[in-house]
Amino acid sequence: MTDVTVAALADLVGGRLVGDGARVIVGLADLRTAGPDRIGFVRNVRYHASAATTLAGAVLSSAELSTPASQILVTDVDLAYAKIAQLFHPTPRARSHSIHASAVVDPAAELESPVAIGPHAVIGRCRIGAGTVVMAGVSIGDDTTIGRDCVFYPNAVVYGGATLGDRVILHAGAVVASDGFGYAREATSWIKVPQLGGVVLEDDVELGAATAVDRGTLGPTRIGARSKIDNLCHIAHNCVIGADTVMAAGCMIAGSTTVGERCVFAGQVGISGHLAIGDEVRLGGGTVVLKDIPNRGEYMGHPLMEKRQFLRLLRKLRGMVERPEAGAEGV
Amino acid sequence: MTDVTVAALADLVGGRLVGDGARVIVGLADLRTAGPDRIGFVRNVRYHASAATTLAGAVLSSAELSTPASQILVTDVDLAYAKIAQLFHPTPRARSHSIHASAVVDPAAELESPVAIGPHAVIGRCRIGAGTVVMAGVSIGDDTTIGRDCVFYPNAVVYGGATLGDRVILHAGAVVASDGFGYAREATSWIKVPQLGGVVLEDDVELGAATAVDRGTLGPTRIGARSKIDNLCHIAHNCVIGADTVMAAGCMIAGSTTVGERCVFAGQVGISGHLAIGDEVRLGGGTVVLKDIPNRGEYMGHPLMEKRQFLRLLRKLRGMVERPEAGAEGV
């Protein structure tokens, strides 16, 4: 268990300390149930009452409160909370070298000590960096390079020919480097086009449960550093996704499309193939993108529009079917 | 093999017996191919001819037919069929205690006899109730509690910290308690917010293949008793889904949204985060929900409307592009 003073926590998050900095904190808790060795947090005004009567040793908030607890004041509570929560609940990391007896590891695999390989994992002729945790039932193909401090949850699969950076997280059932969906037509039928490219997941990429990133046709499919892809997403062959982009669940990007940096897609967005989406594009849930989006901005809908405009369209469409009844009432 | 008289089947489903109740039935069959030890069923009038000439020992229907078979008459054929089918094809259940030699079971796991643990399953420091069947390649994390008579199909994954009731069914590749998609922004990048809550699946919940239910941020994500979630659905962190709700494939519910009881969602519905959907809300396929739905009813579309109204909108939209040509013809 991690234990740390309130003063050290204030330092960690660059916050201003109010009250006793020497108190020792061992974890997070709800302000209403917390004991003196816990830190709670106040995100909005409706928790002020809890702060006033809490037994917690410390409170994290954006403004000074009336509370018996020591206080850490920050401008961004969410960010400070994330950092403190990571301190007490760090991402899993291999600290001693362990390969479960039931794991099947290719003799030519290069495992940089320490790594932790779980039960029934199957490790091909690949390289895995120190600190990486490979959980139960994970399968990693040949000719794959995996960085340090990665975490692969149970039953994730990495086909051969993938390159993963440091601190990549794959959730359960995620699939990396499955064949791209490429066929050539012969008469009325389809001939499979071998998919020879791999996948590159740069540092700090996280893929959600059952998300699939297909291998490229010749070159790699690529996801930029620190991008986060939620559950049940699909990144098709030859896509290039920029750094710091996030996609919520169910987003599907068709083949050879490029997505910029710092984009934010809500759930179930679909983007056609061979398009270019610029940096800092935000897309609303269920948006269908059939053409390039060169400029940053907030877009939505089908037809794709600026969000503000699409919301106006939705109101107009509602009006189209509501008006008749209003008219009838007027008669 | 189960064998049972027609009279006992009529009792089971609360039906009225017509003809010989002593015939012994051992299973279901199509009326056209059934032998005298089988029961067939008639759901609609186009099967009446089959009933007249069937060799089946019994027929289940909602109205008396001209048939040589014994008859069981019920008001709801579908429900009676389900009960009879369950009798002959019960959900798998552990009847003797068996742990496959290749399974890896934490010595601290508490398994209430009888449970059946399949090949290559990995069982953490958890509790599993009697009757539960854990099939091949399933992974169950630490600090998880699983009820009685559950069935986990191959390669389903339950992360640590989940609580599952009795008779929960997880289909292949379903994922329970994967990390919620939570990040705090730092400059232009994203910092992972550790997801500390678990998941609660109440009694009789069923999750389809490759469906993911994320763990909560602090408290649990919860799915109410008897709710059924089809394949490839996503229930985000902190959602609370009421009892007796069904969602067809591809539904995605964003974070912290609550859904009421007895809702019915068709496929590919998307619901934004932090919304409240009431009881008995029915949503059509592909509906995008961006605001609360407090009242029961049947809704559809994007913009979301009452179904009747949205279908009217669809007709109007069709008219918008069909009319010009009609006009041209008129000229």
Next chain:
Amino acid sequence: MTDVTVAALADLVGGRLVGDGARVIVGLADLRTAGPDRIGFVRNVRYHASAATTLAGAVLSSAELSTPASQILVTDVDLAYAKIAQLFHPTPRARSHSIHASAVVDPAAELESPVAIGPHAVIGRCRIGAGTVVMAGVSIGDDTTIGRDCVFYPNAVVYGGATLGDRVILHAGAVVASDGFGYAREATSWIKVPQLGGVVLEDDVELGAATAVDRGTLGPTRIGARSKIDNLCHIAHNCVIGADTVMAAGCMIAGSTTVGERCVFAGQVGISGHLAIGDEVRLGGGTVVLKDIPNRGEYMGHPLMEKRQFLRLLRKLRGMVERPEAGAEGV
């Protein structure tokens, strides 16, 4: 490694040879980096410059080029490329009989030599044809028949009662014959209807990562020969999909719907249950289908229309919210 003359490659693809046919080729490469034992290809005019200066031994293209390489001229470069790529990168196939020591194979399983069964695979009382490769962590249920030369990638799952033809490919996490989503209503609750039908995947079907095909209620769910289903698709119980049909990622077909032959669906298409879609129907991304489509053609949208018409509707809808501002400018 495969080595073959340019003349033999020209024969393979039915192309016209220009230049030296005796050169030996061992693989594919990008024209800009290829050595003399490689073949490159030119799909469009912007690669003509690369052809002029390439060191490649051969070039595949649709028109005679200025190049030092031997040339193979074909009418369909994509198709010829696919065939040449398959020669150098064939689909995996078992050439010697091997069952990994950690695999669990039912003694009653009938494995036609040679098959390759990977680590931690679990094989029920089934039949598997020669040439089939079953990779790590795959689970195959009882009473299943699998043809020759199939490839099942890691952690794919086939429930019992399925019938797969020859050369079927299942990508990682694909699920075949999971229970259909069938419940009968009892009061306000739901009773599971046992799903007794199986699944038939005919010859040369390919299922993407995390795609699920549910078993039928009484008869089988069926996917026709040579049909290709991308990642994260859902084919519900009792569907019948025709031959040579392709569906991109995220398509979801509800129960008992039939889809014809040679259809092409873009991503995230949703089709309601109990519908009939004819042959050679093409559907745009995100299309929601609520009624039968009897005639071949290209359709799109919600409301569903002919593509040309729907694109016109999209323009009109854009106009509805753009015009007012234009008007304001005009004032």
